[in-house]
Amino acid sequence: MPQQTVHKVEVTPQSARRTNSFWSRMIRQRQLILMSIPMVLYILLFAYGPIWGWLMAFQSYKPGFPILEQTWVGLEQFRFLFTDDSFIRVLRNTIAMSLISLILGFVTAIGLALLLNEIKQTGIKRLIQTVSYLPHFLSWIIVTGLVSMALSTEGGIVNVVLMKLHIINEPILWLGEGKYFWGIVGLTNIWKEVGWNTIIYLAAIASVDPSLYEAAEVDGAGRFRKIWNVTLPGIRPVIVILLIMNVGWILNGGGFDIQYFLGNGQVLDWSETIDIFVLKYGLRIGNYSLGVAAGIFKTVVSIVLLYCANIIAKRLGEERLI
Amino acid sequence: MQTVRKKIKAEPLLFHTFNYLIMLFVVVVTLYPFLNTLAISFNSGVDTTRGGIYIWPRVWTLKNYEAVFLTGKVFDAFWVSVARTVIGTAVSVFLTAMLAYTISRKEYMFRKPVTLIFVLTMYFSAGLIPSYFLIKDLHLLNNFLVYILFPGAGAGLISAFNMLVVRTYIYTLPESLVESAKMDGASDFKVFMSIILPLCAPVLATISLFTAVGQWNSWFDTFIFASSRQELSTLQYELMKLLSSSMNSNANPNMSSTAARDLATMVTPLSIRAAITIVASVPILIVYPFLQRHFVAGLQLGSVKE
Secondary structure (H helix, E strand, O other), X not given: OOOOOXXXXXXXXXXOOHHHHHHHHHHHOHHHXXXXXXXXXXXXXXXXXXXXXXXXXXXXXXXXXXXXXXXXXXXXXXXXXXXXXXXXXXXXXXXXXXXXXXXXXXXHHHXXXXXXXXOOOHHHHHHHHHHHHHHHHOOHHHHHHHHHHHOOOOOOHHHHHHHHOOXXXXXXXXXXXXXXXXXXXHHHHHHHHHHHHHHHHHHHHHOOOHHHHHHHHHOOOOHHHHHHHHHHHHOHHHHHHHHHHHHOOHHHOOOOHHHHHHOOHHHHHHHOOHHHHHHHHHHHHXXXXXXXXXXXXXXXXXXXXXXXXXXXXXXXXXXXXX | OHHHHHHHHHHHHHHHHHHHHHHHHHHHHHHHHHHHHHHHHOEOHHHHOOOOOOOOOOOEOOHHHHHHHHOOHHHHHHHHHHHHHHHHHHHHHHHHHHXXXXXXXXXXXXXXXXXXXXXXXXXXXXXXXXXXXHHHHOXXXXXXXXXXXXXXXXXXXXXXXXXXXXHHHHHOOOHHHHHHHHHOOOXXXXXXXXXXXXXXXHHHHHHHHHHHHHHHHOOHHHHHHOOOOHHHOOHHHHHHHHHHHHXXXXXXXXXXXXXXXXXXXXXXXXXXXXXXXXXXXXXXXXXXXXXXXXXXXXXXXXXXXX
16 A cells, blocks of 8 residues: 655644643544544444443343342353353363364365466456455355255255265265264355455555566466465465454354354254344343353453464464454 | 477466366356246246256246235335335444544644554454344344444444545645645635545445445344344345245255145245345345456455545
8 A cells, every 4th residue: 555645744832731732633523533432432332342241151141130239150151151061062162163263264265266367368367256255245144044055954955965976875964964964054054155355365466576477487387386386475464364264263263153053953052152042031031240251261361362373373473463 | 390289289278278167167166056946936946846957947826925025024025125225224334434534644643542442343242142132222223223333244434444444545635635635725624525426436445335335234133133023134144044944844854845735835945045145145146247247356456545
């Protein structure tokens, strides 16, 4: 980004004291303030205001009484969470599905971007891109609906193809067995987002200095050598930035909607994530305190992870996110 | 010598064949579920249960769509979805652009804190239950306004990501435009309205698409905050109710013949589901090709480090 220099010369009377200049700046910039502060107040109320509710995690909250008149239980809710088998399982599911989605997502998006970059016919390339971006815009309800149809035992395409290829002899109830669930979540994520995720990589690939390829060619490098030694190092900063961003979302479990819609009684032990746990305890069972505690755990861990990833990236001399 | 040349030529050919095969696979895998659903939505529900419908209907019918629209629920929900998408997008895009303008002004004294407060919201959430209590205390439960105001699955009034995208775009505009307008005595609001906003048209198209898609696809806020008022139900929420009732029957072998037992009627849960899936995705499919070149450019802008 070309940095624009500020030409505006701020004339402040020399005699003006610091406080005076603060207030006079405020008056001078009153329009900028009026244009932004209402939105700041809005976001403070809607996004930061609910932090007040975190107090519930240290109480045994009963609906109907003001929050400050509840019974305080200290860290009891957190202690219960971490000794509760079901929460440990939920945590395992969350991290496993995040990692699977993260790794599969990165590898496939970078791979597809590299392959797309090798297609020189613009029309065909554009067509493939148009098709591959499409699922990104569909809601998770639609996507999981399509997935469950494709995996169905009654003429679902996955079973049909696998049977035609004689890989399996009878239809598999993909969504009825826990051992398949994580993989299905990973693949569904890829199906929806892989095309979309190539956009950034393609932009990064396009900005690699062409003279590097020419130099590599002079040295006798083939297609794969050029990809390995020029393209991939060239897009490394982008990969690192995206990795950092994604690390912050590791307790999202690869999305909430997929597990919510594809999960069912038979795969509960494999499909339940923190978000679903919160929903279940909070709004269905009515144990608000436990739900809030799990939510706090998730938020705090996410921020710590993001912060650590950011520091590691700094140490490695990579670009940082914040 | 000849064999060497052949080898050099054979390598690209092999590679390109392999590459095109992979691309074909990607395209087929992406499109097939869609075409399959489209075919099922136009196929007689009873006939579909016999299986073997791939991308072309066997027994054409419009009954599924009739059933979808005749229930009335879906029709009303469609309009709620349209309303929240149009209003939510217009309000959010305008306010996001205005905020982006203020934080693009280098002289603005609160530029850094304002930016930080919004960027943090990209990574941090107070959680579902506290948010629910807030919405309840603000008397926004079962209120249309929650669709516009709640900064969740939709976008809320401001999307931090979109704000950064617009700000980056404003940086690319010549500063002298703002300077000379201010020289002529234009206020910041006037500069924003008459200079920045028109010039930002391409990037506003991008964030409009992002916001509109978010609004259109949102179901969670309806589910949590507005599920007890049928007249606030959205298309995605109706679809969700339909899907979650029929999906469970799909996963459970004992119930999987529900559809078969439904022979008395022409439509089945599966065929209705297919029809409503198509109804919910058609608006996006119509808008999408026109905006493609904008969102690609926009996303690249957003990825530039602040």
